[in-house]
Amino acid sequence: MSEPSAGDPGALAARLAALPDEQLLAVLVVAAAGRDKLTPLYEAATRLLSETGQSGSEPGVIPGTPDAAGYGSSPDLISSSQVGGGVGTVTGQGAGAAGPAGGYTRSGVPTFGSVRDKVERRIGTAFGARALDRQSPAGRGTDEQWEAREQAARERLAQIRTSLHEGEEA
Template structure:
């Protein structure tokens, strides 16, 4: 559903004015990230957040939420444009070099190499699981059952063909 006041700047300004300071700063950080002309506003908002000890771009969105190791950008480097900081774009993903930590470029985008490695690991795990299934006693039993059904189906098909040909000869 769309907000009826989305196109009305006055209504949007009124909604923003009703926000508590910490929420308004968070909104300002998100909407000004990666916009060159608004860089001073972004820097001021991030400075105010850090001075007041409120959660900022380097901290989880929900206070107390633990981030996995290697997640996000390294200290001193902005995050993605979507979540506060950095320039955004696909440069880190396309280049594959990525100066970030844990498979992420400095702007928070996963590197091509990291994505490819993750896909290859998942494919390898799937193939390995299939091989283990086939070499286990249960897997061998399932293969034998499949072969027995296939053989029975071939024999039944041959019986049907033979009975059809017998009817033609009379």
């Protein structure tokens, strides 16, 4: 009997069902991180994972990976919600909250969602700038020059074709 393909949802469900609870929660945390519609699932899985003594606050880290000594930041430091805002000390209840703060993990690594949003914003800005350039007098002038050159090229090509065909008729 052949093994089910990796894209088979039934096979994936069976493999997930075979995992111990802690590992399944860790997989859910990693899979739901940065997905807006799955935020409640991410928060619930992170909370349950922390109750079992595991750390689920670092999406993308394989469960059981030892922490490197001196790497990252202390638990009472989270990143600012502003891009490039640096890290500030936060104390009190909010310091232990699970999940990314302002698009960054507690260790300062940007989340996939924040990177995707930044790329989409830059693409939108580029397309908007291009559209505005075409509406400006200088942009319209450039478009008119381009069209004039294209028309001149078409006319010259027609002349060349005509001259080639004249030699064939003789």
